[in-house]
Amino acid sequence: MSKAWTFGENMNTDEIIPGRYNITIDPLELAKNVFGEVKPDYATSVRPGDVIVGGQNFGCGSSREHAPLAIKGSQAKCVVAASFARIFFRNAINIGLPILECPEAAADITEGDDLDVNLANGEIFNRTNGHQYQAHPLPDFILRIADAGGIVNFLKEHDIQDLIA
């Protein structure tokens, strides 16, 4: 099962991973302190494939890539949010952390719900209450980065011009 971990509006990068922990770039090390102050049991209880669910403006604040890296390091499957702050959005796509924008899901899902997220088509099924949600589709050029598993992998195979070709 994929358990939902829910977070509120404007979840900022300091709350995702405080600045004082950003002295490492190791995702597994960062994951030990992810959400440490807003949800202390997350880092110890999260299981691979669990889903982060946030409100509006998820990831606002700093440009620190440590924030999506820490979430990826915790082995969460993806982040579903009502909306994303712009740098977090780019960072998540660039490092290969799947994100889905879906206000309906963000409003309806409660902590502990069992979710089935289909990253390929953006369908989110809530096994706990039987509700189905559809995430907003990503633009084509973003999908090219996401499909490659991040911008670094994309550039190993392509020229940057191929992004908007």
Place this chain on the structure above:
Amino acid sequence: MGTLIEEIFSRKAGRAVQAGEILLLDVDYIMSHDNTTPLAIKAFREIGKPILDKNKIVLHLDHAYPAPNVLAAENHRKILDFVKEQELPYLFSQGVCHQVMIEEGFVTPGSIIIGADSHSNTYGAMGAFGTGLGSTEIGVGWVTGKCWFKVPETIRVELYGQTQPGVYAKDVMIRLAGLLGMDGGTYRSVEFGGEYIDNLPMHERIIFPNMSTEIGAKCGLIAADDVTINFLENETPAQGPFEQILPVNPRYERVVHADVSRLTPQVACHPDVDNVRPVTEVEGLEVHEVYVGTCTNARYEDLEIVAGILKGKKVNPLTRVIVTPASARIYKKALRSGLIEILMDAGCTVTGTGCGACIGRHGGILAAGERALTTMNRNFVGRMGSPLSEIYLASPATAAATALTGRITDPRSIPEIVS
């Protein structure tokens, strides 16, 4: 034809562009600092291609410098070894990155600067497009010299009137953050203009693009004018000629009008930047640390305001008062003019330049239960230390008045301010 960002992007794209288009543009400079460069180096190594143009890369050591612990020291080592290996020409360690970028002349009207720091929006004060990105895209920029951008819609903020004594650009911007909210500018270009902005000196203008980040904006822009050109010519080594790019028949998503004439000093209260109150509503709240620093408000003129209030007086003995000049150039000027001596005589701790306290790294960390009043731009929970501490944001004048009493204090209670 278009908003200021459309005009700037159109020049770079070589054709007229409009909001909503996706562009792949050449960038002029690629900025990163000690907090974000190590991850950029990792991405660069993984891509496995050479640097396109080392003259576009500008690195700073400012977030935890000099290193307060071994891990930070190892980060610096990694960066310094990289600079040596790649023979990079631009490395700075004597000031907050955004201030140094401006002082060293990297920021000019119409230029495109990407930075691995969210407050890279600051460069908009010169009519440049500056925006914050993550480290991986900085590594991508080193290799490709390019970055993709979606041309944003624009919110125009039209300000008029003159502020009263004791009220500064910081108060105006804090009030705007309260008005627009912390996601009020998400993905948008926020264009600041109007009679009030036209009449502002550069050190006060900088605050608006700098804090456009706090409302989620992709960039904050002020069109270059004579104030900009004079500043660039007299205060920086930047080489002209400089183009004064203006919006032309712009179509704005939203226009916000505000008269600043009746504004009073404002405070952004714990725990959100849009939790804004007039200082009169929070006056008397006990403060354990006053911090004058950061890319927002630690310029010479800010230190001058603080020293003007503290001259010949003593700060509250139970309040830590820390002053961190934004750059060595500012520090030296304040030394020469006697401001540093005034601040020290008043009981302030004057630290070396950098970002340390603002991100809870060193030089002013807060204990549980402590409350700070700072000239910073951001007050997220736990940012300066303990998650049980609180951060309030205000102008340098409010900070200085508060330093004297140890309680949030209206700067208009200081006779020198209102006379």
